[in-house]
Amino acid sequence: DVKVTQSSRYLVKRTGEKVFLECVQDMDHENMFWYRQDPGLGLRLIYFSYDVKMKEKGDIPEGYSVSREKKERFSLILESASTNQTSMYLCASGTGGLTSYNEQFFGPGTRLTVL
Amino acid sequence: QKEVEQDPGPLSVPEGAIVSLNCTYSNSAFQYFMWYRQYSRKGPELLMYTYSSGNKEDGRFTAQVDKSSKYISLFIRDSQPSDSATYLCAMSVTGTASKLTFGTGTRLQVTL
Numbered sequence: 001d002v003k004v005t006q007s008s009r010y011l012v013k014r015t016g017e018k019v020f021l022e023c024v025q026d027m028d029h030e031n032m033f034w035y036r037q038d039p040g041l042g043l044r045l046i047y048f049s050y051d052v053k054m055k056e057k058g059d060i061p062e063g064y065s066v067s068r069e070k071k072e073r074f075s076l077i078l079e080s081a082s083t084n085q086t087s088m089y090l091c092a093s094g095t096g097g098l099t100s101y102n103e104q105f106f107g108p109g110t111r112l113t114v115l
Numbered sequence: 116q117k118e119v120e121q122d123p124g125p126l127s128v129p130e131g132a133i134v135s136l137n138c139t140y141s142n143s144a145f146q147y148f149m150w151y152r153q154y155s156r157k158g159p160e161l162l163m164y165t166y167s168s169g170n171k172e173d174g175r176f177t178a179q180v181d182k183s184s185k186y187i188s189l190f191i192r193d194s195q196p197s198d199s200a201t202y203l204c205a206m207s208v209t210g211t212a213s214k215l216t217f218g219t220g221t222r223l224q225v226t227l
Contacts, residue, residue, distance in 0.1 A: 004158070035217075040123065042203065042219035043159070058214075090158055104215060106158030 003027070004107035006091055012113045019078040021110050023091030031094045032074035033104065034058075034066065036087040043090065049074055081114045088112075118142050121204055121218030130227055134191040138204035138218045141185065145206040145216075148180050150189045153201045153220065162202075163189070194225045 007022035025032065033048040035058075045058030047066040055066050063085060067075045074093075078085055088111050092104040121138045128134055136150075147166055151159035163178045165171045165187075171178045177190040187206075191198055204218040 033214075040219060042119075042121070043205075043215075043217040045214065048214065092158075103161050103164070106160065108156070108158050 004091055004093055004105050006089075006107040006110050008110050009108065010111045010113075012115065013078075013081050014115055015082060017078075017081050017114075019081050019112065019114075021076040021078075021089055021091075021112070023074045023076070023093075023107055024072055025074075025093035025105070026072065027093065027105070028071065029093040029095055029105075030071075031104075032068065033092040033094070034064075034074065034076045035090045035092065036060070037090055037109070038087050046076065081112075083114050086112060086114045116141060117219075118216050119204065119206060119218045122221055123219055125222040125224055127224045127226060128194055130194060130196060130225055132194050132225070134194050134198070134223060134225075136189040136191075136202050136204075136221050136223070138187050139185055140187075140206055140216075142206070142208070142216075143182075143185065144208045147207045148178070148187050149205040149207075149215070150176075150178060151203040151205055151217075153203060155200075159203055191223075194223075196225050196227060199223060199225050 004025045034046045035043040049055045049068045065077045090109045091107040094104040119140045149164040150162045152162045153159040165178050168180045168182045175192045179188045201220040201222045203220040205215040
């Protein structure tokens with residue numbers, strides 16, 4: 001079974017703190033993704049990576065950065081957390097391929113609250 | 116206007132009912148159409164996917180795509196309480212490394 005794990009299920013941080021969300025996948029997938037999920041807005045793509053050290057902005061990258069130093073690990077960084085970044089954060093991984101569909105496998109999510 | 120529109124529900128049906136979940140979209144370049152199921156406090160998991168137009172059946176689930184109307188549907192026959200979850204439609208354009216655009220999700224409750 002594909003497994004995508006996220007470092008924390010619940011996280012509470014203060015405004016202005018630097019926050020790291022970690023994601024690890026065990027299936028040697030090329031692609032990894034970070035989404036946030038908010039009521040009424042669905043899942044929105046923040047960043048994705050199609051290879052080690054490669055990253056692409058998604059639809060809402062402002063206020064976030066990412067790091068992918070190893071194939072299995074993709075980190076989301078909130079440089080200075082703000083209350084509007086309170087959300088559910090979901091990591092996903094999937095096989096590569098620019099011309100075909102490949103399933104994305106999701107982790108359980110991290111519920112981040114910024115006070 | 117959002118690229119993908121989905122009625123948020125909630126939708127409550129009795130056990131055994133036929134459920135119809137729908138999404139509309141505006142981007143005619145979408146080629147792959149997916150339905151994900153998300154249980155409470157879990158990540159989404161792929162239920163079905165369809166390439167281009169047509170129908171696809173898997174057990175009690177049927178996915179339909181009508182590209183001319185930019186409309187997709189998921190039908191659940193003989194619904195069970197275990198089907199209670201949020202259902203998310205998602206779409207992608209060929210050649211974008213599986214970048215998905217999601218609907219907002221429909222919450223379904225199947226009651227005994």
